[in-house]
Amino acid sequence: MTMQFTLCFGAYQGKDVTYHLEKVRDHQLAGLEFYRWWNLDLSAVKKDIERIDKRIVSICARYISLVDETLRDSFIAGIRETIEAAKSLGATSIVTQTGDLLSGVTREKQMNTMVETLKVCAPLFEKAGLVLEIEPLNTLVNHPGYFLQHSDEAYRIVQEVDSPHVQICFDFYHQQVSEGNLISNARKYFDKINHFHIADHPGRTEPGLGEINYHNILKALVELDFTGLVGLECKFINDTDESIERFKKEYIERIFPLEEVTP
Structure with a gap:
């Protein structure tokens, strides 16, 4: 089994979740990553998932600060809700942001405070068979004031939580802005990374339009025997359908033998 490529909601501007799931099917991708699940009619989307035969693989936790201990109970209550939503949608992971620096x-x-809260959450994820992912984001371009920026701190936090059900979502675009040294850091912290996001820089555009060498990055993930999700979390500057097909031809098919690509 090799890594699995996913589409992220918003790839088709103005289109709903059903349209995105149909495009996941059409392009033979592994699934859809969605963010604000609380805006969905879960029962209706579940029917679409069954009809289209493509699932939502990842969703976000409610946006409640992890670094403010006065919000711990609220964060955990939101996590309990999100776990139930993930189970309904067939998602295997939940991505959480950390909130802003206090x-x-x-x-x-x-x-x-983050570690203590995540330790409370870990048994909930173990029981549900899901993974909670903390995600470092850049503050220079996209998220001014955000607490968690660097992969070494994310790794330290996850190490201290010490649960296979609390891991890292490593976004190559954000880490290029925050720290660079992408392949070395992905290798260094690989044992705690559950999920990767890809986009080019500058502009968070589709791979191939900026400075990040995704041929070498994906080859490095192959060498690491990564078998998880790689999400196309990018802005498609060109036609989305054409861009996805170009990505498949210029990246996936050049790196993997066709028979080894996981749809």
Whole structure:
């Protein structure tokens, strides 16, 4: 089994979740990544998933700060809801953001708060058979004030939680902006990474339009025997259908023998 490529919601501007699932099927991708599940009619989407035979593989947790200990109960309540939504949709992972840096509270204290909260969440994910992923994001371009930016801190947090059900979502675009050194860091922290996102820089565009060498990155993931999800979380500057087919031909088919590509 090799890595599985997914489409992220928003790839087709103005189109709904059903349209995206149909495109996942048409392009023979592994599934759809969705964000604000609370905006969905879950029962209706579940019927679409069964009809189209493509599932939502990843969703986001509610956007409640992980670094503010006064919001711990709210965060955990949101996680319980999100787990139930994930089970309904067939998702295997839930991505959480960390919230913004708190003024007047030391960084160490905020990291410890995250660890303590994630330790409470870990048994919930173990019971559900799901993975919770923390995601570092860049503050220079897209998320000013966001707490977790660097892969080394994400790794330290996950190590301290010490559960296979709490891992990292490593976004190559964000990490290029925040720290560079992409392949080395992906290798260094690989044992705690559950999921990758890809987009080019600058502009968070589709691979091949910027400075990130995704041929070498994907080859490195093959060498690491990565078998998880790789999400196309990018802005398609050109026609989305044509761009996805170009990505498949210029990247996937050049790196993997056709018979080894997981649809």
